[in-house]
Amino acid sequence: MNKAAEIFNKPSTYIPFIAIVLGLLCGGIVMWIGGYDPLEAYGALWQTVFGTKYDFGETIVAITPILFTGLAVGFAFRAGIFNIGADGQYIIGMTAATFIGLKVHLPAFIHAPLALIVGMLCGALWGALVGWLKAYRGVNEVISAIMLNWIALYLSNYILSDFLVKKGEQKTPNIDESASLSIGWLKDFMEGARMDWGIWIGLLCVAIFYVLLWRTKQGYELRAVGHNADAAKAAGINIKASFIKTMMISGAFAGLGGVFSVLGVFHYQVVQAASAGYGFDGIAVALLGGNHPVGILLGAILFGGLTYGSAGMNFEADVPSEIVRIVIGSIIFFVASHGLIRTVIQPLFKKRKSRERKGADMNGNVG
Amino acid sequence: MGTLADLISSTLVFSVALIFAALGGVFSERSGVFNIGLEGMMTAGAFGAAIASFYMETDGGATTSSPWVGLIAGVACGLVFALLHAYATVSLKADQTIVGVVINILAVAVTLYLVKIIFEGAGDTAQLQQVFAKWPIPLLSDIPFLGRAFFNSYPTTYIAYILVPVSSYLLFRTPFGLRLRSVGEHPGAADTVGINVTKYRYIGVLISGALAGLGGATITLTTTSNFSHSTISGQGFIAIAALIFGRWNPYGVFGAAFFFGMAQALRNFLTRFEFSQSIPTEFLYMLPYILTLIVLAGAVGKSVRGPAAAGEAYDPSKR
Incomplete structure (x- = not known):
């Protein structure tokens, strides 16, 4: 065969x-x-996603964040941790990027990368906190991550409303042009859809996910811990370090999702009463993709497409x-x-x- | 003393829904089934209560019985999703975490879909006229301090007072409870001595759905008076935290849920005082979650371990 x-x-x-x-x-x-009428509705969905270049571009915009959170959840799953906290890591990454984008003034070649890296690192640290609590304080990762999601939301709202948002407004001013990760020519080509570097870095992360887990010694150890933590420990793997490492990488993926939503798509951030829930969608994407990077990519494409298309279903088929x-x-x-x-x-x-x-x-x- | 009593009283309003849902979680996890889907089941309960009470009001005029019908409808709606959960995790041996996530997605989607159909496109249900009023308990509510704090509350609060000891008794003092727990600790051994693992796990999950539905209905009928996408926003997850925090024990759960409720009540409460002006409100919002983390992180060494077999489908061939 x-x-x-x-x-x-x-x-x-x-x-x-x-x-x-x-x-x-x-x-x-x-x-x-x-x-x-289901057929009319699905037709409208298809039409919305593939109808125009603009819609297709915006579908990619919908795919990007859940690709990142999906990778975050999937990576942690592989190493034996259920990361329900991608939501918080996403928010922290986003807020850090907004902060750098607004408060630091640098030339473009350094400003945008700096905002990206700081956002990613903050997401990673927020994730590492879950790993540390699990490894050294014995706190169940599900409960600590749920707590940290809420803390992230309110911490972010605090930073926004006390430092970044003008009095009486709900959203920040736009970030400096030098911190933007939008791709201008692609945006014009896609009839104004908000194209940015997010999906490309996302694809790069798909590859990184694969290489890290299946082509490095560290990745082998992480997977061993995921299969059977006790056996891994007996084999001499430092499982405490592995929990923290896993959650750092997972948090970095989720943080990147938040980074691109600010630097690439919106260019501003809004004070929110509740999170947008990309972290939870990431769980769904990772599960559909069988925690494999390519599967996660396909899952994100499907869910992103469905989500963006649903607006059209509502509009055209009611x-x-x-x-x-x-x-x-x-x-x-x-x-x-x-x-x-x-x-x-x-x-x-x-x-x-x-x-x-x-x-x-x-x-x-x-x- | 009066203000403290008021604080406790408003704490109870926030806590009761959490107590119900977390108690549900106790039954489910003690029987060996993780229930991340509590949030969804609470959503279903809140929806059921809003819809049933709404129809009671429009058809029969506003009567005092309509919130009770709503409460029962909430339980029924929670049960529907619990049945789906049990069928998938127990009968089909699907991954319990995944199914819980599915329940959360489906419950929110299905209820809002129905709301939009019933109310012709609106995202929330009509405001209910008849919801629960506070019932001061005769004699008990006259006790100084305690009466004002604990016995001048909604009927649902008193149901919680009853359900906590009843659950504890059921779980730890009856053959039923012993069997339920044995199925959660070591299903293989339980099966060997003739306990029907499937049956007890179904019961555990169904009880959790009924109680989570009750919790959701409580929020509709005592706090919001209607149902929208934001009626249940994270309470189910906090209930899971309360469940773990309370160590899978009904009294522990009561304490943990009370603690979370108090942290929520505190942020409304503190605004009465001058000094709170200098604290950003966001930090008051964060307070319960930070406290939980600190308490849990401090509890290292002591075993914070759930039922041994929770999370795994029972497969007799692997016994």
Whole structure:
């Protein structure tokens, strides 16, 4: 059998595709029950995403943040940590970048990189805090990350409203032109869509994710800890250091997401009552992508496209945009419940049963 | 003393929903199923309460029974999502964390979708006329200080007073509780002695859904009087924190939820005093979360460990 067919026949590969179909079907049924025309709605969705260059560009803008948070969550998953705190790391990265973008005045060749690096580092440190609390204080990472998400939100609001926002306003002035990471010519080419370096750095991070985990000794150690922390410890791996390292890298990914939302897309930041939830979308993206960088990229493309397209569904077919969240939720549900899919399509794959069993744990199975 | 009593009284308003949801979490996690989906189940509960009370009001006129119907509807809506959770995690052996995330996504999406259909595009439900009023308990509410602090509250608060000891009794003093906990600690051993692991895990998750739904309904019927996307914003996650903070124990959960509620009440409360002017409000908002981290980080050494088998689907073939 050739290699392409082999990849496709692994359950970890075909299950997401079936899940996507079933998810869209669920969304269709829900729309039909609600008295809407599913075909018209999906048509409008497709039209919104691929209709014009502007829309296509804005779809990429929607993909970028969840690609970063997806990578953040996926990376931590691989090393045995559930990073529910990507939300906070995203906000911290964003706020740090805004601060540098507004308060420091430098020539462009140094200003933008500085803002990017500071934002990334602040995200990394915010993540490392979770790792440190887990490693040295025995605090469950889920609870500390949830706490730190809220602290990040309010800390960011404090920094914004006391230092960066003019009295009586809710958003900061625009950052210096020298800190901008937008790509002007691409923006013009895409009919004004807010194109920036985010997606390119995001693609670079996809590669970094892969190289770090599968091509370095450190990455091997991180994965070993993810598989079985006790065994890794017995083998002489410093698991405390590994927790902190993992969360630093994870936080850096999430922080970068926040950085590009300010430096690339909006150029300003708003005081928020609640977070935008990109960290939680990142969890969904990582799960759909099986915590593999390429899978995460595909997952981010799908969810970003659906999310941006939902505006068009609302506008043209009058369907509440929540339907897209229902579709996304159903897709992840079917990915998680792959037992269900496997039972249904077992007859089709009967001959390949032995191979299937070998790959059965490949899917979303995390420590 | 009067102000302290008022502080406790308003703390209880914030705490009760957390107590319900976190108690639910106790049952679910004690039976061996993580429930990140508490947030979603609370959302469903808040939605159910708002819709059912709304229909009671429009059809039957505003009656005092309508918030009770809302409360029951909230429980029912929480149960629906709990059933989905249990089916996926127990029967299909899906990853519990993932399913919890799914529940959160689906609950918010489905409820808002329905709200937009029912209220023709509006993002929130109509303001309810009939919600719970405070019920001072005769005699008890006359006790100086304690009465004002604890016995002049909403009916839901008294339900919480009852549910905490009842849950503790159920879990630690009855055969049912022993079986539920054994399924969460060592499902293989429990199975060997004839305990139906699937059944007890279903029960654990369903109770958690019912209680989380009750918690969500409480917020609608005592605090917001309607349902929108922001009615439940993070309370479910704070309930999870309270659950871990309270060490999977009903009384501990009560204390932890009370603590979080107090931190929330405190920020409204402190604005009464002169000195609070110099503290940025954001720091008051942060307070509960920072305190939690400090307390948890200080508790190193003591075992903060959940039920041993929580998080894993039970697979008899791996026994």
